[in-house]
Amino acid sequence: MDVGEVFEDAFSRVAEEVHAVVEGLSIERLEARPGPGANSIAWLVWHLTRVQDDHVADVAGRRQVWTAEGWHERFALPLPAEDTGFGHTSAEVARVSGLSGEQLTGYYDAVHARTVDYVRTLAPDDLDRVVDTAWDPPVTLGVRLVSVIGDDHQHVGQAAYVRGLLEAR
Template sequence: MDLLEFATEMFEEYRSRLYTYLDGLTTEELNWRPDSSANSIAFIVWHTARVEDRWFQVFCQAKTDLWIEDGWFDKLGMDKNQPIAKYKPKELEDFPILTMGELKSYFEVVRAETQKFLANISTDELGKAPGRSPFPESSSASAFAKFTIQRMFRQLIQEEMQHLGQVGILRGLQRGLDK
């Protein structure tokens, strides 16, 4: 198995496990936070979709992200320049209530573009560094701009798996084990 096959399978594995954790959750459960400084499942799913959108559209292809290009900010009732991370408790409190349909719709559009990119890139291109950051507003922008595409895979897969665990914990806190 080469790196491209591995990455493709890991992104599919993430989707499969994520949907298992999301299965049957109500809008209330999706948006529940265990305390004022914690993220909700909805926030985490939205955040990971936004991050994937920026890595594959902005970083890999120098395109406008789908968030802006397809008007997802408007569809989800948010600002075009909605921060992706580092929310304070008051900002988390004010984060919009998102439904399962909204979350999955945005995630699926992003994932379809990710799959299209993965299907069309050659293994020779994986070692190239596009030379741009998907998060120019971040303190890590200069480090991200040095990433190769294969290094980005490591970053994104690790982040998605970390957040997947958080989603599982939040589900378990609300429903108990395996429910």
């Protein structure tokens, strides 16, 4: 298995979980929040997709799917186009609304396809390329991709937990 195949497998596991967590849910269930200030499934899936789109587009030197393919306009969220959800307040989380499971997985699938296209091109030496000097130590491509995968898994796991709470009610 080569480097690209390892990253493709890791991101594909996220894709499977994203589909599983939203499957069959109404917009109301996707927007439900299990407590005051909690995140909804819709927000969690939108956010993990936005972060993946933002971070992978940056390291690949490409435009984000969100704006390049018109997802920002299709979602019509009252948020700036560059918003990824990082640091959102409860009120901002509530703005991620009116989205169907099909919209959420459609955007995720478009980001996933772009991500896989990129990671398939990687060779082992690519992983040592510094992609962010704002940190000490500077962040390499390998570290950035592992970070995105970890963040994606945490957020999709949170979404699955929220779904479980909602279904238990």
